[in-house]
Amino acid sequence: MTQSREDFEARLRQIGAERYHDKHPFHDMLHGGDCTPDQVRAWVINRYYYQHSIPMKDAAFMSRLEDPAMRKIWRSRIEDHDGTDTNEGGIKRWLRLAEAVGLDRDYVASTDGVLPATKFAVDAYVRFVREKSLLEAVAASLTELFAPKIHKDRIAGLLKNYDFADDSSLSYFQNRLKEAPKDVAFGLAWVLDHADTQEKQDAAAKALEFKTDVLWSQLDALYSAYVTPARIPPGAWQPGEGLAGAKAA
């Protein structure tokens, strides 16, 4: 049976309550101050791959939109990450975080050393958005409904527990708190409007579940590689590589 708008929204929110990556043990370590400097670096390097893929994902999505009004709304997502004349953009902010934790920004931007499983998960998200229905693509972005809480927890946890954390190094997350609400308000309303049959509601819910898997898998990969007993896959970042100043030394 097709669910009412309210019930369907509650179903989507329940997916976040059960499956969002705020519940992953790596986030408990990171926010609780239990990560070593190298574990923080590994997180920054791998998460960069997600950051650098998000605008490509949104460009892939926009290339499929025939409605100029919707493209106009969606393009701010790309600008939020890539920047504009007046906004530095999320990717540069992330690289500021990379420098603050002692990494060379060019090394991080090269995406060398990113875990294979991170690449598989993130690339699968870009492909999903390119290939599935527009409804499923927008529904997959709705994990951002749950992101403001994790960003607030992260800002508070990092500021409390790590010397590198300050307004400059954490500006990525401060900005997402301002940017994400407009994206999710639009995305959620669009999904609720367009998922008007049971079949479409089921597809949208599955897309959101898929996206929680994309996020969770990245942290599983990180945990397996860099938390004792660490099993770093061949070719992935080894502590000591890609540090700031290493090129000059």
Ligand SMILES: O=C(O)c1cc(C(=O)O)c2c(n1)C(=O)C(=O)c1cc(C(=O)O)[nH]c1-2
């Ligand atoms: O730190 C996080 O936990 C987190 C999660 C997510 C998410 O839920 O996908 C995004 C972000 N951050 C984020 O910063 C971001 O720009 C973003 C874009 C998207 C998307 O799917 O389009 N998700 C997320």
